[in-house]
Amino acid sequence: MTYLSKLLAALSVVLAFGLVAPVAQAQVNPTQSSVNEDAMFQALGGENTVLSGRTTIPDREAGVLIKPDNKAWAVLQGSTLHTLSIVAVVGMIALLTLFYVIRGKIRVDSGLSGRTILRFNSIERFAHWTLASTFIILALTGLNLIIGKSVILPLFGESAFGTLSAWGKIAHNYLAWPFMAALVMIVLLWIIHNIPDKVDMEWIKQGGGLLKKGVHPPARKFNAGQKVIFWTVVIGGAGLSYTGIMLLFPAEAGTAADWQFYQIIHALIAAALSAIVIAHIYIGSVGMEGAFDAMGSGEVDENWAKEHHSLWVEEVKATQKRNTTQVTTPAE
Numbered sequence: 001m002t003y004l005s006k007l008l009a010a011l012s013v014v015l016a017f018g019l020v021a022p023v024a025q026a027q028v029n030p031t032q033s034s035v036n037e038d039a040m041f042q043a044l045g046g047e048n049t050v051l052s053g054r055t056t057i058p059d060r061e062a063g064v065l066i067k068p069d070n071k072a073w074a075v076l077q078g079s080t081l082h083t084l085s086i087v088a089v090v091g092m093i094a095l096l097t098l099f100y101v102i103r104g105k106i107r108v109d110s111g112l113s114g115r116t117i118l119r120f121n122s123i124e125r126f127a128h129w130t131l132a133s134t135f136i137i138l139a140l141t142g143l144n145l146i147i148g149k150s151v152i153l154p155l156f157g158e159s160a161f162g163t164l165s166a167w168g169k170i171a172h173n174y175l176a177w178p179f180m181a182a183l184v185m186i187v188l189l190w191i192i193h194n195i196p197d198k199v200d201m202e203w204i205k206q207g208g209g210l211l212k213k214g215v216h217p218p219a220r221k222f223n224a225g226q227k228v229i230f231w232t233v234v235i236g237g238a239g240l241s242y243t244g245i246m247l248l249f250p251a252e253a254g255t256a257a258d259w260q261f262y263q264i265i266h267a268l269i270a271a272a273l274s275a276i277v278i279a280h281i282y283i284g285s286v287g288m289e290g291a292f293d294a295m296g297s298g299e300v301d302e303n304w305a306k307e308h309h310s311l312w313v314e315e316v317k318a319t320q321k322r323n324t325t326q327v328t329t330p331a332e
Helices: 003-026 037-045 068-103 122-193 198-205 224-248 256-283 302-308 310-328
Strands: 064-066 116-118 299-301
Touching: 068 122, 068 256, 116 302, 122 224, 122 256, 198 224, 224 256, 299 302, 302 310
Parallel strands: none
Antiparallel strands: 116 299
């Protein structure tokens, strides 16, 4: 065989191999070494099936895609917490609306005197408004995580809801810190005035004068109702702070089950505290004449103070009288 014929024979073999190879490749099963999607979706539907993958990080649970405990938590998140949050907020608003229709705005029976008395200084008002403003934003952004998908998404659409949720998450994470700082401030400023005493029992017996016109039970700087608000905010705020830190730093929370537990407690406290704060906002604004001035300018009308905090007014007058006496009395 000549050199030319040998070369032609070699090219024929290469060409034949090239024509056969694609046929052989087409017969390879592409799912032979991959995940069977049908089997995966069947596993997702199982009540007690744990579906897990692989992970290269120390947290082994990060490789678990879904398991029965996660399903139970998702159902609780999407149904029970969803319903409780709506009932707490809407229910309190409905009750306050009914109360306003029946009782009306609580007026100063003796009329405004035109004379004012300092109730809260600038530091106290700063602590209050910092706590109030951060809590409102935290409550709204947290509520969005619970009911946003079913309530807000249909109203505003996916794009607006996605943007709102993204910024809400950032606000929720960062405003938690000034909220906690303000919580510490109000404890330091007001805890001495919120220790329960016998005067509070009389205030409770008379319904705080809220249910009947002309009734003005005695009270010091904070009445029994305000003391309940104070301790609810302090204890509830501490609970929100602790569980919130666990949610921000899940490695500190422990297992995924622990994190889910903290999330549930966080949501329940937030729902209850939101309802109570709504009542506080009502009575401090449209519900009672002259009440907003306490945290607005810091000065309240003297007649308002005498009707709602008579013992406190006596204490302030006595202190002013002592100070005046000390200034006017010549030194011996």
